Amino acid sequence: MTAPHDAHRPPLPDPLPRIPLVWGPATYESVTDQISEVTEKAQPWWWWPAFLVTAALLAGGVVAATYLISTGVGVWGSNNPVNWAFDITNFVFWIGIGHAGTLISAILFLFRQRWRTSINRFAEAMTIFAVICALIYPTMHVGRVWYIWFSIPLPNANHIWQNFRSALIWDFFAISTYFTVSLIFWYVGLIPDLATLRDRATSRARQRVFGVLSLGWRGSARNWRHYEVAYLMLAGLSTPLVLSVHSVVSFDFATSLIPGWHTTIFPPYFVAGAIFGGFAMVLQCMIPARAAYKLDHVVTIKHIDVMCKFILATGTLVGYAYCMELFTAWFSGNPYEWQTFQDRAFSGDYAWAYWVMMTCNLVVPQVFWFRWCRQTPWFVLLVVTLVNVGMWYERFVIIVQSLHHDFLPGSWGRYYPSWVDWMQMVGDFGLFFTLTLLFIRFLPMVSMAEVKGVLPMSDPHRRPVPPDRYLKGEDGEYPTADHALAAAYGPPAEPRAEVPPSPEPVPAFVSTPGGDGKPWGAVAEFANGSQLLAAARAAVAAGYRHVDAWTPFYVHGMREAIGRTRSRLPLFTLAGGLTGLAVAAAFQFYLMAYYYPTIVGGKEYRSWEAFVPVFFELTVLLAGFFTLFALVGLCGLPRLFHPLDSHPTFRRSTQAGFFLTVEAADPKFDADGTRAFLESLGGKHAAVVEA
């Protein structure tokens, strides 16, 4: 069916067959195996050489840092007037890199962009590593690194506190909150996958390490209902963080009076640039990893395509900001501003850097208007490398060029990086890639639990399509080239209809180590999520109340099926946010207006406007902590020991198994009767488990 006014377009079927997010016949088992085995088996041949190279670079960075700490910041090329140079350039560069992770994990989650599931784990890990790399520089550039704790507001014998009206303390709060909340978000996302690794582990050490790290997660539907809400809360908290962090970083410049820095366009321009550079770095790491670990059906061409569109959009935004800066400098009629931009773009010592930036950030990404450029991995890799170079130069131009031409020609100067600058910078890249390689080696780089949830087979409403019609329109043709690409991987697998056999016979009564002989409850395994959903509904309809379902991912509708309501976890998030806000308000007003009244910028002691950034950051920080603790508390974690672990097949619950339990606490529970009831619902390996 084609709308008549679309005559200029090729006729598209309506509805268009939906391209799945994971291509080919992937199943719960194949996803679990493929992702887990990266961390379980020996690494491919190139891993060790790559690791040695990055570790050697990192060692160079350690040498540079040691030399600086033992000698002084003078070993850097930073000078007067260019007091900030490579240090803050790299700091802003890395903080920017971190933005893609949070954007993918938070904003795309809120917008229901489910394609994020394939890349969010990797991008979030890169966020964490990038922030670690960024934090090196503020620490180093204070010179006496052992005094870096002065930047933390702590009671001290000097009775002095930070100036809460300074952009630098906002930056401290913004970055530490960003790091902490990103870490919480990442960890919460990892919990189900850590449990998967625990249940697959064959060595005692791996079992114990992942057992503790996963806090005893077993995929109970009662836990999933809190988990899903906690994840939503964290996404909601992180969303404003994405926009705030680089805004606050830009305040470090924008609130100063330096020509080239003192512009209100900085916050949106920095945020767009951060997302631009962040996506480039995600692709830079993801494309080789995808090829090396054969993940092209999980991180598909379509993923790369969409990320390239992000790069095109944000790159154009950034390019607009560059042009607008020039225009504003000219239009303002401010001679200092205009001479700075003339120097920056045309006549100055660093004009070459400006044009590198312009070319890499504005011109080169325009190739992504073309499908071939977006869908050819090696070409994308080339472009994103240039984007990363361009984004580094953007920060270099903003910082070094603005500083080297001050108001007074008498104080003009130039900047030359020293070998220590170079070694520190290269060492930081070494740190980033070392951490990335270790992450690939030890943790699942794709979120297994989330990817299982978006597999075609986990959609209970899907209609089977004959393989020869897969992704084709009514005319038997693929409507778009993307459909043909996805179809080349083959049609999706059907959910299995039978429970796989147990490796050992399942006794009717499963005893537990140190058990007291009383039953904990009855358990049975089901073939797939739809069967389990039906069985749970039947159990509740039969009058059972203490029903629980155990699944590798959150099966949509399971919360209601086991007779539970929406989690009350958001109340804890709200309480945390209000606590943070109250703490921030009390703290800042008391310190700035009463304890040590300080006049900053000619404002009143009690003027509140400059306190807003810290209000916001502490609200988010405490809300994040409360959400984490509420999740752990409401789920009854950590729960390292559980009677169900003694059931021979139960450890499948974090991989591809679906289990239903009725606990002995249920008034209707009767050991033999309930077990028989679960079997009558189609459950296999049914047993009563000792408490």
Added chain:
Amino acid sequence: MLAAGVRFARLVNNSTMPAIFSRSADFRFRQAGVGLVVGLALFAVGFYYYALPSYTRVGYRPEQPVAFSHRQHVGQLGLDCTYCHTAVFESPHANVPAAQTCMNCHNPKKANVKGASPLLAPVRTSYDTGQALGWKRVHKLPEYAYFNHAVHVNKGVSCVSCHGQVNEMAVVAHDQPLSMGWCLNCHNEPERHLRPVDQVTNLTWARGSGPEDDGAAIKKNLAVNAPMNCQGCHR
């Protein structure tokens, strides 16, 4: 039925999955968590008690080359501070006396108080040779803190405020933390610490209720304007 089931299971089914963690693991895990929190809290409390100048500097009592007792000379004999520390009202640096000052009384050829005491031998040597006695410095401010001794005592800050009850010390000890926060306590509200200038060296003075002892009035009359800005001390 169940008990029989348990026995049967134990008998037949030896292959229960080996549990990763024992039943008590959760309790121990929580215990460790509580221990961690308590440990961190103890560390914080300990840090704030042991690592600050109120602990690290107060009570410093070095052994001096001569066992000079302030308790005896000031507390019992009633010497004024300025008898020995002559320049404290004029100089930015408070001085320790030369051996000459001791010899006003202890010179065996003149007043001859304890003129032959072996305890005073270093003083006599110093007097004869002109070599300074190696007094150990007790109160020392960092070089980045500018401190003018004369200004403080001339504005009604007593010796006691910073040096403690020296008239009761047989051996001089560090009495106050001399940390920046401690300085600011007084700079913030000088009127609570000021006294009439003629009572500055009176170590046993107590504030009376008369108008001459009113701190606020003293502050006003002496035009005390204790700086609270950074450059006041860090010049």
